Amino acid sequence: MFDPTIIIAAAALTGLLIVAAAMLRGWHDWLELKRSELEGHSGPRAEEGSSMGAARIEIADLKERIKKLEAIASGVDL
Structure with missing residues (x-):
């Protein structure tokens, strides 16, 4: 019914979208961490004393x- 090439292409595209979404989420969290460090609310480093x-x-x-x-x-x- 479906050509194997189309199935492989769809799986690759789905995998690429998942990886891109994970990287975008990581980038967003990293930017939020840097914003909080600039504001003086360093988060994990505040416990160092x-x-x-x-x-x-x-x-x-x-x-x-x-x-x-x-x-x-x-x-x-x-």
């Missing part, structure tokens, strides 16, 4: 850089 640990690491890194620059300025080879 405060950023005091990151600030301490950054301060320690800056202190280390200052020590290296002072050593370079005084002529000490590290």
Whole structure:
């Protein structure tokens, strides 16, 4: 009744539509995530706690850089 080529083409088109719909849904959810991050409602990352640990690491890194620059300025080879 139906030509096998038409059946294969219809199945391929149906599969393509399903994949395209899934990718569109993923794109929409990703955009919503980025919007919420920009608004400051970061969602899953809000449970990580405060950023005091990151600030301490950054301060320690800056202190280390200052020590290296002072050593370079005084002529000490590290």
